Amino acid sequence: MLIINVFKIFSLPLPKKETESRKTMKRISLIVVLMLAMTTITATAQKRKTTVKKKVVHVEQKAPEDPKIVQMLSATQKIMFIDSVVVNKDAFLTRMHLNPETGTLAKAADFFGKKGYQDGTVYQNELGNKCYFSHSGKLYTSDLLEGEWSKPTLLDGLDSDGQTNYPFMMTDGTTFYFASTSTEGLGGYDIYMTRFDSETGKFLKPENIGMPFNSEANDYMYAIDELDSIGYFVTDRRQPEGMVCVYTFIPNPTRRSYDPDDYDDATLKSLARIDCIKDTWGNGQQRKRALNRVKKIAQARQRKNTEEIVFHIDDNLTYNELSDFQLPDNRERYAELQEKLKRMQALNKALEQSREEYAKASAAERDLMENEIQRNENEYYELELVVKQLEKSIRNSELKLK
Numbered sequence: 001m002l003i004i005n006v007f008k009i010f011s012l013p014l015p016k017k018e019t020e021s022r023k024t025m026k027r028i029s030l031i032v033v034l035m036l037a038m039t040t041i042t043a044t045a046q047k048r049k050t051t052v053k054k055k056v057v058h059v060e061q062k063a064p065e066d067p068k069i070v071q072m073l074s075a076t077q078k079i080m081f082i083d084s085v086v087v088n089k090d091a092f093l094t095r096m097h098l099n100p101e102t103g104t105l106a107k108a109a110d111f112f113g114k115k116g117y118q119d120g121t122v123y124q125n126e127l128g129n130k131c132y133f134s135h136s137g138k139l140y141t142s143d144l145l146e147g148e149w150s151k152p153t154l155l156d157g158l159d160s161d162g163q164t165n166y167p168f169m170m171t172d173g174t175t176f177y178f179a180s181t182s183t184e185g186l187g188g189y190d191i192y193m194t195r196f197d198s199e200t201g202k203f204l205k206p207e208n209i210g211m212p213f214n215s216e217a218n219d220y221m222y223a224i225d226e227l228d229s230i231g232y233f234v235t236d237r238r239q240p241e242g243m244v245c246v247y248t249f250i251p252n253p254t255r256r257s258y259d260p261d262d263y264d265d266a267t268l269k270s271l272a273r274i275d276c277i278k279d280t281w282g283n284g285q286q287r288k289r290a291l292n293r294v295k296k297i298a299q300a301r302q303r304k305n306t307e308e309i310v311f312h313i314d315d316n317l318t319y320n321e322l323s324d325f326q327l328p329d330n331r332e333r334y335a336e337l338q339e340k341l342k343r344m345q346a347l348n349k350a351l352e353q354s355r356e357e358y359a360k361a362s363a364a365e366r367d368l369m370e371n372e373i374q375r376n377e378n379e380y381y382e383l384e385l386v387v388k389q390l391e392k393s394i395r396n397s398e399l400k401l402k
Contacts, residue, residue: 072186073269073272074260075210075257076211077252077258079252081274081280082249084245085246086244086246087246092246093106093121095246096246099228100126101342103124103125103169107120107121108133111124112149119134121134123223132155133167134167135152138154139155139165157194157203158206161182163189164180165178166179170224174195175194178191179219184208186214186216187217188219188236189220191208193209212273215273217236217238219233220235227345229250229349230248231249231250234247237274253350253354253357254373258271311334313398325398326401333393333394347379347380347383351376
């Protein structure tokens, strides 16, 4: 409309007396007005122009998985979990039924009767003359000497950048389990295994035992009853504050892992998390036998141990009490003898189970099992020789005093 009006104004006839200069000025003015008009039109068009908003698509970025979890997942151990129970964290030890000949577990505060041990646990061997315990985030050992516990000795080789707790020594006196909050773990407490090197007097570098025992939650108090082939461990994964789950499982004589080629990713992760223990039962027969063993262990723990010792000196003399030994050294040697006999019993049972599994295993699994079977056989035969020599030495030294 503005342009039309401008044209109307400047299209009017000029007076005859209009000078040429006047005409030039009007033409310039016309051009200026036209330029202003075009600017106004353009601005108006820009205001009226409909703004088209681009649709922003938000793509959810998945957080990359922890490399440690990915690595452990592919090596998840194949374990049968026969039972699980959720209890108050302060009471989990009452649900771990170990054969008395395996040793005992207790709260450090109860065991030592002292304050400052509220969060520690103690493992005491079956003979009652040695214990392992946690105090102030470190692991120690102590020996019972003349009715008193010796000054605690820090376990050498188990240094950690976190807290260490929940010790358990196997009956071989070498294989040791504990829990640590080390940054090398998956999160919280993780369970580790090490072995004691008698030559150096130190423990070897601990190894994380992996899944399904460890997770990003707190996992701890791993204990094995070799005599009855029963194991336990505690975790607070998927549990409310102050509660934990105690899992009972059947330990493998040799490490066995799930073959990733036989399981899809979702199934393998579920087994690693222990989403459903029923998924590990198979036909249920092995689980049933294991539950019966647990029941018998619990009953045995309730009975007082009234068994007498039996050690034949000759055809006419048998010792039935430790006080019967004339030499104090022989009382300690008899205790050593019993430890070795129990270890032989555990090895024999493990070998029987390994041989049964070996017959059913695949070629790849057999390769992994052969070394472990050979190692256990060698240890058994070595112990057999030591036991015979020890029995003969005790017997002869006692006879000399008769």
